[in-house]
Amino acid sequence: MLELIDICFTRDHKKILDHVSLQLEKEKFYAITGPNGSGKSTLAKIIMGIERPDSGRILLDGVDITEKTIDERARLGFGFAFQQPVCFKGITVYDLLKIATGKEIDKKEACSILSKVGLCALDYIDREVNNSLSGGELKRTEIATVLAREPKLAIFDEPEAGIDLWSFRSLNRVFQQLGRSNSGITLVISHQERILNIADTIILMEEGHITKMDTRENMVSCIFQEVKCCSGGEMNG
Amino acid sequence: MDKVEKNLLNEVLNHDSIEQADAYNIRANGHLQKRKENPYIHIRSKKDGTGIDIEVLPDTLFGIIDIPVIITESGLTDIVYNDFYIGKNANVTIVAGCGIHNHAEKQSQHNGIHRFFLEENAKVRYIERHYAEGKGEGKKVLNPTTEISMKKGSYLMMDTIQLKGVDESIRITKANVEDGATLVINEKILTNNHQTATTDFQVTLGGGNASCHVVSRSVAKDDSYQEFSSNIIGKDLCYGHVECDAIIQENGRVKAIPEIDAQSVDANLIHEATIGKIAGSQLMKLMSLGLSEKEAENAIITGFLK
Numbered sequence A: 001m002l003e004l005i006d007i008c009f010t011r012d013h014k015k016i017l018d019h020v021s022l023q024l025e026k027e028k029f030y031a032i033t034g035p036n037g038s039g040k041s042t043l044a045k046i047i048m049g050i051e052r053p054d055s056g057r058i059l060l061d062g063v064d065i066t067e068k069t070i071d072e073r074a075r076l077g078f079g080f081a082f083q084q085p086v087c088f089k090g091i092t093v094y095d096l097l098k099i100a101t102g103k104e105i106d107k108k109e110a111c112s113i114l115s116k117v118g119l120c121a122l123d124y125i126d127r128e129v130n131n132s133l134s135g136g137e138l139k140r141t142e143i144a145t146v147l148a149r150e151p152k153l154a155i156f157d158e159p160e161a162g163i164d165l166w167s168f169r170s171l172n173r174v175f176q177q178l179g180r181s182n183s184g185i186t187l188v189i190s191h192q193e194r195i196l197n198i199a200d201t202i203i204l205m206e207e208g209h210i211t212k213m214d215t216r217e218n219m220v221s222c223i224f225q226e227v228k229c230c231s232g233g234e235m236n237g
Numbered sequence B: 001m002d003k004v005e006k007n008l009l010n011e012v013l014n015h016d017s018i019e020q021a022d023a024y025n026i027r028a029n030g031h032l033q034k035r036k037e038n039p040y041i042h043i044r045s046k047k048d049g050t051g052i053d054i055e056v057l058p059d060t061l062f063g064i065i066d067i068p069v070i071i072t073e074s075g076l077t078d079i080v081y082n083d084f085y086i087g088k089n090a091n092v093t094i095v096a097g098c099g100i101h102n103h104a105e106k107q108s109q110h111n112g113i114h115r116f117f118l119e120e121n122a123k124v125r126y127i128e129r130h131y132a133e134g135k136g137e138g139k140k141v142l143n144p145t146t147e148i149s150m151k152k153g154s155y156l157m158m159d160t161i162q163l164k165g166v167d168e169s170i171r172i173t174k175a176n177v178e179d180g181a182t183l184v185i186n187e188k189i190l191t192n193n194h195q196t197a198t199t200d201f202q203v204t205l206g207g208g209n210a211s212c213h214v215v216s217r218s219v220a221k222d223d224s225y226q227e228f229s230s231n232i233i234g235k236d237l238c239y240g241h242v243e244c245d246a247i248i249q250e251n252g253r254v255k256a257i258p259e260i261d262a263q264s265v266d267a268n269l270i271h272e273a274t275i276g277k278i279a280g281s282q283l284m285k286l287m288s289l290g291l292s293e294k295e296a297e298n299a300i301i302t303g304f305l306k
């Protein structure tokens, strides 16, 4: 179980996360949704260790990991797919997958990882991870690096952004299987109904707070009703 | 050839055996050590003994020519003038460069002045590697000068690589590119400790549709210093692109001096320069894949200089 206790994060006099507490259980699929700027990515980065909270604690199975660095958390089984994939100079898709698996995998193994995200592998494997890849290709490469690690806690920040409908469906299947196959936690930040519909639990963030968290059944109807009655609800942040 | 010499040769040539080359010329401590020619590739010592002339006959296809220089004598200053004449339609790969092993106190230096004359439609891939080693106090200095003259429709791609051990270097490259000819230069330099490296490109795009692409990637670590200057002159309809991209670490310093001079309204010249430390997001991404900060830095630099 992963526990966040009373996390605060303030920058430029703005309370980006305001006393956030959260418990995530094993073998569950969580979706975080909420308006732009509500603090979803910041929360995910704090879990991964990319940002440090000003106060509050993070516990993994009861052990305090608040002070652990990014790589220490990676070695504990945390994985994080960035909302904006990072570009490199001279590092290829294959290089990145080798780093991700921590092994000298051969091209065949690398291809089988890429095929999970629907990339026709041999065309991509030797490409540099830079802006010469299309937005969707970059995004899928980013997701593949996280899948390659078979993480115990997998966080995906808006994984579907820029991904076509066809790939989307198989990607959803991958997310669903991930937590079950290694009894881990899957946490996906998304605005997409299609993702919310496969989550066990949906978390709604607004202005640095978790305002609602409940089972999909209880949440979906109420979220989409709200958006309908106050049109442009996504823009409020 | 002893072990030290063999190792230097490997560092410069980066392939298994010099015997695979179609022609070669090994210069060791200022003297000819071994040479091989073939019917299409002639190598002759200059009469005054200052260097060699390499002549590739027209229409020669896929020749590989190795021109390594090695220095193991501390205190030696070796100056050499090599001229390459590449005939019409010939297509060759030339691997040159210098390896210095300096185990003592005196300075070892090599100044290689290479001139290339490419006839119409000649194609050359030129790889130049510089490497130095040795625990002695004596400085290892390498100053390569390359002068390139390119006739109509010719193509030259030059990779220049200096990643280890060279204390001081001044690298000068001058080129005159005629109608429809293309010059591509990829430079990779890594300096550390108190090393200094200076690079200067002067390219004149003289004829219609001449083009030139220079990409310089460098890493300056510790207290090292690098200077990059380039001047591209466009005299006609032409395309010139210079990209200088540097990573600095610790107290490393890099200075980039761009100059582009469009002397014709049809000239299209671009200069880009970026200097900075490794992007935080790159480190974080690799650390999130399980690398330590140090390992992540190394992976980023290795990729950058690949």
Ligand SMILES: Nc1ncnc2c1ncn2[C@@H]1O[C@H](COP(=O)(O)OP(=O)(O)OP(=O)(O)O)[C@@H](O)[C@H]1O
Binding pocket: A011, A012, A016, A034, A035, A036, A037, A038, A039, A040, A041, A042, A043, A083
């Ligand atoms: N380091 C920082 N310094 C200043 N402001 C920050 C910093 N990090 C985040 N913010 C701000 O905090 C707010 C929340 O950002 P965050 O990226 O977490 O939002 P989000 O919910 O993921 O939004 P989106 O749906 O657009 O991705 C935004 O207003 C953002 O500008």
Ligand SMILES: [Mg+2]
Binding pocket: A040, A041, A042, A083, A157
């Ligand atoms: Mg976000």
